[in-house]
Amino acid sequence: MSTARPLEGLGVVITRPLPLAESVAAELAAAGARPIVFPTLEIHPVQSDPALDAALALLPRADLAIFVSANAVERGMEAVRARGGWPKGVPVAAVGEFTARALRNSGFKEVISPAERFDSEALLGLPALQAVDGRNIIIFRGQGGRERLKEGLEARGARVTYAECYRRERPKADPKPLLEAWGRGEVDVIGVLSAETLENFVEMIGPEGRAKLAATALVVPHEAIAAHPDAKRFGRVILSPPGAEGLSKALAQYRTKR
Structure with a gap:
């Protein structure tokens, strides 16, 4: 794995509202990740x-x-x-x-x-x-x-x-493209910023998506979100340091250790 692209090949779902999600996606893509923008909040x-x-x-x-x-x-x-x-x-x-x-x-x-x-x-x-x-x-x-x-x-x-x-x-988004990418093995990590975005995500992906959570990692910025009941559905919960740099660092560590 190149140090210039520490997230090479990592599939990351970004649940933040637009346009912030697109900004984060661009940063992660520059580090080699495969970002999937799936907002679970509309502002x-x-x-x-x-x-x-x-x-x-x-x-x-x-x-x-x-x-x-x-x-x-x-x-x-x-x-x-x-x-x-x-x-x-x-x-x-x-x-x-x-x-x-x-x-x-x-x-x-x-x-x-x-x-x-x-x-x-x-x-x-x-x-x-x-x-x-x-x-x-x-x-x-x-x-x-x-x-x-x-x-x-x-x-x-x-x-x-x-x-x-x-x-x-909560957006009225079609989860089908996300579920199809998940089925192809292109989703490794779900990133959420709040309990509300987590709850919305779990609801929006339906039973098919919820069945995949045990084999997927969740990255969150705060202990309170990590302790949320919906976080326990995931196979692993990663606590990220604050900010964009903290998120990239947490994802890079996960990428090297998984």
């Missing part, structure tokens, strides 16, 4: 929502804006630009490497983000989020989701408002 913008309008009206007076995902950056910045643009002097923070990268690509030079363990708990552990008593913080996210970040900040005295700028839906 739709929130239209004409009074709660979102109210949250964005507070943005100029916010002490910090937190984005929980790259989708939150994309949809949140669309909503902000439609209302006149980002207010000067409001700093931003990110949960996850992809989120921080999306913010930098949107023009933010400084992004508060943990260097390791890219989750809400790691962000809450940063010095910049300790002394927040009386601070106004806006969290850009999709409708619903975990409450850990908001609860942690409110416990420290912050006033937290959600800017819910997108909604998630």
Whole structure:
């Protein structure tokens, strides 16, 4: 196996929403993998929502804006630009490497983000989020989701408002091409980012696909996803370090040891 193409021949199913899935697929293909894009989430913008309008009206007076995902950056910045643009002097923070990268690509030079363990708990552990008593913080996210970040900040005295700028839906995709590739032995690893994408994947592939999981590996970025009941259907669960580099490293290690 060439060190320049450490994923040579590895079939990896990418379940992230478009277009992020295509970006990851291109990176993995450059390392020699055979990526299969099979999104198990669709992201739709929130239209004409009074709660979102109210949250964005507070943005100029916010002490910090937190984005929980790259989708939150994309949809949140669309909503902000439609209302006149980002207010000067409001700093931003990110949960996850992809989120921080999306913010930098949107023009933010400084992004508060943990260097390791890219989750809400790691962000809450940063010095910049300790002394927040009386601070106004806006969290850009999709409708619903975990409450850990908001609860942690409110416990420290912050006033937290959600800017819910997108909604998630399970796609109505035909799994037949994926199942056919699986039957030809072209699927080695399934990659998921969240419990929701895992649950959707298991549902979308149907009984035929679920019968193949015991002979397939699952790669996830967090212990909580690895402990999910649906993860136990797989023959092996691989915990990936954060970010795109972490995913490639985990896949390369699996490729050499399988």
